[in-house]
Amino acid sequence: MNVMNIKRIAATISCSLMTVVAHAAVLPATQTDSQWFKDSAANVAAKAQVETKKTAKNVILFVGDGMSISTLTAARILQGQQQTGNQGGEEHFLSFEQFPRTALVKTYNTNQQTPDSAGTMTAMTTGVKTKAGMISISDTSLRGNCLSSKGNELVSLVDLANAKGLSTGVITTARLTHATPAAAYAKSPDRDWESDANLPAEAVANGCTDIASQLVMRDPANALTVALGGGRSYFLPKEVTDGENKAGKRKDGKDLTKAWVTNLSKAAYVWDKKGFDAVDVANTDHLLGLFNPSHMEYEADRNDDVAGEPSLTEMATKSLEILKKNDKGFLLIVESGRIDHGHHAGNASRALTDAVELSNAVKAAIDATSSDDTLIMVTADHSHVFTIAGYPKRGNPILGLVHDVDGSLALANDGKPYTTLAYTNGPGAVVGVRDDLTSVDTQNKDFMQQALIPMESETHAGEDISLHAMGPGSNLVQGVIEQNVIFHIINQAQQLGGTKY
Amino acid sequence: MNKLLLITLLSALISPAIALATPVTAQAAGKAGMQCANIQAAHLKAQYQVTNAKGHRWQMTLLRDGQEFIIQRDNTTFEQWTRNGEYVRYFPVEKRSVTYRKGDLRALNIQHDREQLYHVVSPALPANMAKTELKQLPCFSIQGFAGKVNGMESQLDWITSIELPQQFNLGAELSYQLLTVEPYSHEAFTVLTQNYQDIDFADVGDSESDPFIAKMINQGFIEHGSSGFYSSEGHAIEAQGGHGSHSH
Numbered sequence: 001m002n003v004m005n006i007k008r009i010a011a012t013i014s015c016s017l018m019t020v021v022a023h024a025a026v027l028p029a030t031q032t033d034s035q036w037f038k039d040s041a042a043n044v045a046a047k048a049q050v051e052t053k054k055t056a057k058n059v060i061l062f063v064g065d066g067m068s069i070s071t072l073t074a075a076r077i078l079q080g081q082q083q084t085g086n087q088g089g090e091e092h093f094l095s096f097e098q099f100p101r102t103a104l105v106k107t108y109n110t111n112q113q114t115p116d117s118a119g120t121m122t123a124m125t126t127g128v129k130t131k132a133g134m135i136s137i138s139d140t141s142l143r144g145n146c147l148s149s150k151g152n153e154l155v156s157l158v159d160l161a162n163a164k165g166l167s168t169g170v171i172t173t174a175r176l177t178h179a180t181p182a183a184a185y186a187k188s189p190d191r192d193w194e195s196d197a198n199l200p201a202e203a204v205a206n207g208c209t210d211i212a213s214q215l216v217m218r219d220p221a222n223a224l225t226v227a228l229g230g231g232r233s234y235f236l237p238k239e240v241t242d243g244e245n246k247a248g249k250r251k252d253g254k255d256l257t258k259a260w261v262t263n264l265s266k267a268a269y270v271w272d273k274k275g276f277d278a279v280d281v282a283n284t285d286h287l288l289g290l291f292n293p294s295h296m297e298y299e300a301d302r303n304d305d306v307a308g309e310p311s312l313t314e315m316a317t318k319s320l321e322i323l324k325k326n327d328k329g330f331l332l333i334v335e336s337g338r339i340d341h342g343h344h345a346g347n348a349s350r351a352l353t354d355a356v357e358l359s360n361a362v363k364a365a366i367d368a369t370s371s372d373d374t375l376i377m378v379t380a381d382h383s384h385v386f387t388i389a390g391y392p393k394r395g396n397p398i399l400g401l402v403h404d405v406d407g408s409l410a411l412a413n414d415g416k417p418y419t420t421l422a423y424t425n426g427p428g429a430v431v432g433v434r435d436d437l438t439s440v441d442t443q444n445k446d447f448m449q450q451a452l453i454p455m456e457s458e459t460h461a462g463e464d465i466s467l468h469a470m471g472p473g474s475n476l477v478q479g480v481i482e483q484n485v486i487f488h489i490i491n492q493a494q495q496l497g498g499t500k501y
Numbered sequence: 502m503n504k505l506l507l508i509t510l511l512s513a514l515i516s517p518a519i520a521l522a523t524p525v526t527a528q529a530a531g532k533a534g535m536q537c538a539n540i541q542a543a544h545l546k547a548q549y550q551v552t553n554a555k556g557h558r559w560q561m562t563l564l565r566d567g568q569e570f571i572i573q574r575d576n577t578t579f580e581q582w583t584r585n586g587e588y589v590r591y592f593p594v595e596k597r598s599v600t601y602r603k604g605d606l607r608a609l610n611i612q613h614d615r616e617q618l619y620h621v622v623s624p625a626l627p628a629n630m631a632k633t634e635l636k637q638l639p640c641f642s643i644q645g646f647a648g649k650v651n652g653m654e655s656q657l658d659w660i661t662s663i664e665l666p667q668q669f670n671l672g673a674e675l676s677y678q679l680l681t682v683e684p685y686s687h688e689a690f691t692v693l694t695q696n697y698q699d700i701d702f703a704d705v706g707d708s709e710s711d712p713f714i715a716k717m718i719n720q721g722f723i724e725h726g727s728s729g730f731y732s733s734e735g736h737a738i739e740a741q742g743g744h745g746s747h748s749h
Binding site: 246 | 703717
C-alpha cells in the first residue's frame with residue numbers, strides 16, 4: 001500500500017469518526033434510544049467489519065424460479081407473520097436477505113424484453129445471454145433447429161466444475177428436464193425437447209439428443225454427482241408404468257434410471273420419500289432422485305403426494321452430505337421451480353409457500369457449510385407481475401383484505417374490499433363486475449388473487465430481480481448487473497478456469 | 502371461504518355442442534339387449550341424449566375403464582379423469598392434450614364431483630328420492646324414483662347393475678336419455694388416449710411460443726366454458742377466470 005493510499009484511508013477514518021461524534025452530539029435521545037436507531041447502527045457497524053475472501057472451495061447457487069422482489073417481500077412477511085411473538089411480520093427477513101452482498105440483476109433475453117427461464121438460466125450458467133427457449137446454446141442459433149445449434153453449444157459451470165474434479169449437483173422441485181435445471185447440464189436449441197418423444201425429425205436426423213438423455217448419458221468424468229427433482233416419465237419408456245401409476249414418455253425404449261445405475265459408480269436411483277430417506281450417503285457417489293412423473297408437488301400440497309416427496313430443504317441437505325465427500329469441493333445448483341407455477345396460476349399462497357421453503361433450504365445450506373470456504377448465492381431467473389398494494393396497516397395478514405391503519409376494511413371505488421396481493425394479468429382477472437370479497441377467506445391457499453388483464457396464465461415480468469450472496473467471492477456481487485455476470489462471479493470465485501482470471 | 506364448486510347433473514346444460522335434430526326414439530336398454538349380458542359397470546360405453554328446457558339436444562358419451570373415465574360432448578375435444586385425480590383435456594384434431602394435475606386444479610381452485618361425473622347423475626340421488634316402479638327390461642332391472650331435486654319435481658330410472666340412469670328428468674329443465682350402452686374394453690380405452698402430445702397445465706405459462714398453446718389460450722379453450730367444470734348453478738367454471746364468474 002503506498003503512502004498516498006494510507007493518507008487517504010486515514011483521512012477517511014478521521015472524517016468518519018468526526019461525523020459520528022458530531023451527529024451523536026446533536027441527536028436527541030428519543031432518536032438515539034430508538035430500537036430502530038440502535039439496530040440499524042449495529043447493522044452498519046457489522047457491515048464495516050465484513051472481510052471477504054476471494055476464493056471459494058464450494059459454491060451453491062439457489063434460483064427461485066419467478067421469485068420477483070415483490071415475492072421476496074410478501075414471502076418474508078408471510079413467514080414473519082407465522083413466527084411466535086412477531087411484530088407484524090414486516091420486520092422479518094428470509095434466511096438469505098441478511099447476506100452481506102446484494103445486486104440487482106437485468107434479466108432480458110437477447111430477443112425478449114420480458115424473458116423466459118431457458119434464456120435467463122443459460123445466462124447464469126454460461127456467461128452468455130441467449131434467446132428465450134434455448135438451453136445453453138448461443139443466440140446465433142435458431143430455436144427448435146438442431147442443425148443451427150451445432151457449433152453454438154456453450155460450456156456451462158457444471159462442465160467446468162466437473163473438469164476441475166469438483167462434485168456437481170442439480171436439484172429442483174420442477175422436472176429435472178425443465179428449462180432452468182436443464183441449462184445447468186444440457187445443450188438444446190429447444191427447451192421442450194425433454195424426452196426423445198419431443199424431438200422432431202430434423203433434430204434426430206442432425207444428431208441432437210433429448211434433455212433427459214443428456215442428464216444421464218454423460219461421460220462419467222462429467223457426470224452429475226447428485227440430480228434430484230421431478231420428471232420421472234421423461235426418463236422411462238412409454239411401456240413402463242412407474243410407482244405412481246404413470247406411464248413413461250420415451251419412445252426409444254430406454255430406461256434412463258437403469259442406465260444411471262449401470263453407467264456410474266456407486267450409483268443409486270430413488271423415486272419416493274422412503275427410498276430417499278434410505279439413501280446410504282457413505283456408499284453413494286451418484287444419486288438420481290425422480291420423485292414425480294412431472295413437476296414435484298407444490299410445498300403446500302406435498303403431504304398429499306401419493307408416494308411421498310422430500311422437501312427442497314431435505315433434498316439440499318442430503319445432496320450436501322454427498323457432495324461434501326469430495327475434498328476438492330463442489331458446485332450445487334438448487335432451483336425452487338414452482339414459485340413460478342403458483343404465480344402463473346394466479347395463486348399467491350402457493351407461490352409464497354414455495355418461496356418460504358426455498359428460504360428454509362438456504363438456511364439448511366448455511367448450517368451445513370462454512371462461510372469461510374463456501375459461496376452461497378440466491379437469485380431468481382425472472383420476475384412476475386405480482387404486486388403488494390393498498391395501504392394495509394402494519395401486521396395486516398399479507399394474504400388478507402386490506403385494512404386501513406384504523407382497522408377498518410378498505411374499500412375500492414366500487415365499494416368492495418380488495419386484497420393486498422394482486423396480479424397485473426392472469427386467470428384471476430375480472431371482466432365485468434368484480435366479486436365482492438367481503439365474506440371470502442382470501443387467506444385460503446386455494447384463493448386466486450384478482451388481476452387486471454384477463455389472460456389464461458399470468459405472465460413473467462421484465463423488471464430486475466435480486467442477487468444475494470455470502471462467502472468467498474461475494475464481494476463481486478454489487479450494483480446493477482447483467483444476468484450473465486453471475487457465471488463470471490462463480491467462475492472467478494471458484495477458479496473454474498473458464499476465463500483468464 | 503371459497504365457494505364449493507360442484508359439477509352437478511346440470512353440467513351438460515351448457516355444453517358447447519350444437520343441438521341435434523335427431524329425435525330420441527330408442528329405449529337404450531332394449532336396444533342394447535344383444536350385448537347386455539357382457540356389460541360390466543367398470544368397462545362400458547354409454548351414449549346419452551341430453552335435452553334442455555329450450556329443446557336443444559345433444560349427445561354425450563361416457564366411457565369407463567375401471568376408475569378412469571372419459572366424457573365426450575362434441576367432436577373437437579374429450580375429457581378424461583384418471584385414477585390419479587388428474588383431469589386431461591384432449592384435442593383429437595391437433596393430437597394434443599393438456600393435463601391438469603391435482604395441484605393445478607387446487608391452485609386454480611377448481612373442484613369437481615368425480616362421483617357425479619362417473620355416474621352421469623349423483624349416485625346419491627336414489628337415496629334422496631322415493632321409489633316408484635320396478636321395471637324388468639331384457640337386460641336390466643330398472644328402479645324408478647321420484648322426488649324433488651334442486652327444488653324441482655324429478656324422475657329417475659336407475660340401472661342398478663351399472664349404476665347409471667336410463668332416464669332422468671330434472672323437472673322440465675333437463676333430461677338425460679340413455680341411447681345405447683355396450684361393453685368397452687381396456688384396450689380400446691387405452692388406444693383412445695395414445696399418441697397425444699401432452700403438456701402439463703403448469704407449463705402453459707412458459708409455452709406461449711407453442712402455436713397450439715397460443716391458439717388455445719386465445720380461444721380460451723384451456724380454462725373457459727368447455728373445460729368440463731360447472732358450478733352448482735350450471736354455469737361454466739372458468740378456473741376463477743374472467744367474465745364475472747369468479748369462484749373465490
